[in-house]
Amino acid sequence: MNCYDFELNITPFLDGELKQKELTTFRTHRESCTGCKSKLESMKGMLNCLKDIKPLTAPNDFNVKLHHKITQIENRKLAKKWNLLELLPFGMRPLHTMAFGLSLVLVLASSFLLLTVDKVPVVNMDKHNQANTSNPFKQAVPQTQNQGFYTQSATQDTNTTDSISHPKNFPGATPPIHLVKKNN
């Protein structure tokens, strides 16, 4: 064993973790090398000093200060709860109430409008054919039961439906889509 290996094995030796063979080699080197022996003794002394360091005790008023801080934390938690309660309708501040109410109305109104809009556009072949001669938007479109913005014309007959699937006038081309705007 050389001095470098001896140094690496000092802690395992002091912890009693060296195997028998390693222990023998360690002890042999210790007896033969005064420098390493001195290093080992010095290490033992240093560890004893570290263990003998007088332990500190926490200050006498530590508990009092700690519990004071804990009380502050608890009070802050309660204050947060009260702040949350202030957001409820009973006891709301005027500006907050107005802002909350307005935003609620806007959300409900926009949801209502979105839900009542017809998503599927109506294909009205008859109206499109008539558009070649007259302005379709000037024609009065009879009301139907459908409440959406875009609706089917009441004059639509089954031929229109047939014309969608089996277009008569446009055997090979894609029929144009004619949207009829609902008059309010």
Place this chain on the structure above:
Amino acid sequence: MEQFEYSDEELIAMFQDGDTQAYNQLVFRYKDRLYNFIYRFVNDLDKAEDLLQDTFLKLYTHKHSYREIAKFSTWLYTIASNLAKTELRKLRRRRTYSASDLSRDNREFVFTTQDDQTFSGEDGASLGKNLQAALNALPQDFKTIIILRDIQELSYEDISKIVGVPIGTVKSRINRGRLKLQKLLINKGEKVN
């Protein structure tokens, strides 16, 4: 059954159920040990007290973070260690001035620390100061492990969980840390045989 007969894990379980007396008992058991540990880390009594308070406040507010996977002491030491490391990082970032620079007359200010009373006698006081100074000069990884092993006398397993490295690494760092500490003390002219 008296409360001091409960184990740490039983006390924390009681505290998690709402028993504040269990919390007080845990504070009583650990405050001195942690105070020592933190002081050796930051080398400042006031800061050590603040960090000790922060540790116990974290225990109070985050009691449900503890799971019985590890020992309670390991968990508590980890909190204290992390707080101490954060504080040291903050201190390194701040510029420090010598107190003597702030004096209006040309007196030098000398601060005395608790290390003067660490060992008895003049030589003892000097050894205590030099020991703390040598500890402070160690790299943080070595310093943490030396404090936990040689001053707090924790097991390698506990230290491994607190620091978050394998046991083999802990043993290697202990050995290197001790050798380095020994060299620093020799440089300061201390004979500790």
